[in-house]
Amino acid sequence: MSVFTKVSHAELEAFLHQYDLGALLGFTGIGEGIENTNYFVDTSRGRWVLTLFERLNYDDLPFFLGLMEHLARHGYPSALPVADNDGQSLKALNGKPAALVARLTGQSVLFPSLAQCAAVGHALGELHKLTASYTGTCFNARGVEWRRSTCETLLPHVAADARALIADELEAQSRLDLAALPQGVIHADLFKDNVLFVDERLTGVIDFYYACNDALLYDLAVTLNDWCAEPDGSLNRAHSAALLSAYRACRPPTAAETKAWPLVLRAAAFRFYLSRLYDWTFPREGDLVHIKDPEPYRRILEHHRGQTPPAL
Template sequence: MSVFTKVSHNELRDFLKAYPVGELIGYQGIGEGVENTNYFVDTTDGRWVLTLFERLNHEDLPFFLGLMDHLAGRGYPSAMPARSREGANLTSLNGKPAALVRRLVGQSVLFPNIAQCQAVGRALGELHVAGLSFAGRADNTRGPAWRQATAETLLPRVDAAQRALIESELAAQAQLDWATLPQGVIHADLFRDNVLFVEDRLTGVIDFYYACTDALAYDLAVTLNDWCTDPDGRPNPARWQMMTLAYRGSRELNAAERAAWPLVLRAAAFRFYLSRLYDWTFPREGDVVHVKDPEQYRRILEWHRDQAPLPL
């Protein structure tokens, strides 16, 4: 949610005329995240989030916006995309695809407690079940092929220790046949900054712009790695157990997923280690750009490589 594309007051005011959302009151850029330009927007008809998509194009976006519509229409705490006066939920602003979604109440948490981890596990399981009735399909743009290509780009630019870790993990991941694992719609980025709470009540799941069709267990691994690990990279047993139990209350993992689980956890950590290392090595320009330290995910990856996972 960094700000790469500036939007002036007049540009935003003119943009909002296409929507039945009232008059512009104020707006501000959101500095969190790393992929898209995001603004909080207040109008006389409510509070919104405006997203300008920096890497995704018009052909990719109907899947994400359609998924949000699908989930919100079934009572899931996902923001509903606004529709223009012409009925479109995807428009353009300053040469970029743009969407306006209703801003949900609540705030993200930096240090989650047990109850919040339980709520996230339950919400993730419910997402996977609700996604079974969604007709859309999208490949994971950060899947194995991306990991291979990104690693190859990074290898000439990193130090010897980083190179050894990347090459070793690529070889290990080649053993995993993702097609043998149950597939469905996944969020793929359910980090702490993408879930909203009012105290311990989960009020919103946001930022579906990495959502795709992939192994459901991978989504659980991504979420556990962020919500339930300590700064040194090791899992926090209480939070880890509560999240997995809550997830399994909605959807149970099968034998293939349990057998593949150690490598799935590593794949989830490897994906974010590579993306953060890439952004660290090849920084992007922007008005407010938040680049996350890859070392956190190096520690998580190395923990999973060296230790057996906690029981599911």
């Protein structure tokens, strides 16, 4: 959630005329995140989040917006896309695909408690159960082929130690077949900044724009790496146990998942190390652009390469 595309007051006011949301009271750009342009928007009839999609195209977006609608209608704390006066939730603004969603209550947490880690594990397990009935499909744009091509692009531009790590991990990941594990629609980016809380109560899961069909275990690994990692790259055992226990109560892992768990944790860490290293090496232009440091995910990856992970 950065600001790559500027929107003026007049442009936003004209855009909102297509909706029954009342008068525009104010708006502000959101600086966190790395992919899309986002604004908080306040009108006389509520609070909203406006997203302008910088890389996804019009054909891609019905999957994501439909997924959010599916989850919200089943009582999941996902933001509901807002339909315009013609019943359409996918629009255009300043030459970019755009959508408004209802703004959820709560705030993200930087240092989660045990109870919050458990709530996230439960929310992810419920997500995997509810998405089983969602008929949309979308391949993982940050999957195996993306890892290979990104490595090829990065290797000539990074230091020798990073080149050695990337090459060795890419070879190790060639032994992992995520397609052989239980599949479903996953969030794929359930980081701390994509979950909202009011005190210990989870009130929202946001930013579904990396959602795709892939291994459910991979989604769990992505989540655990962010929510339970210590600054040195190790996993906090108490937080990990709370998150995994809550997830298992919703969806017990299979024997194949248990066996694959150590390498899947590495795959999840490798994906975010590569994407952050790429953005660090080839920064994009824009206002309020937030580029995340790749080093924390390098430390997580290196820890997984040398240590036994928490039991699944």
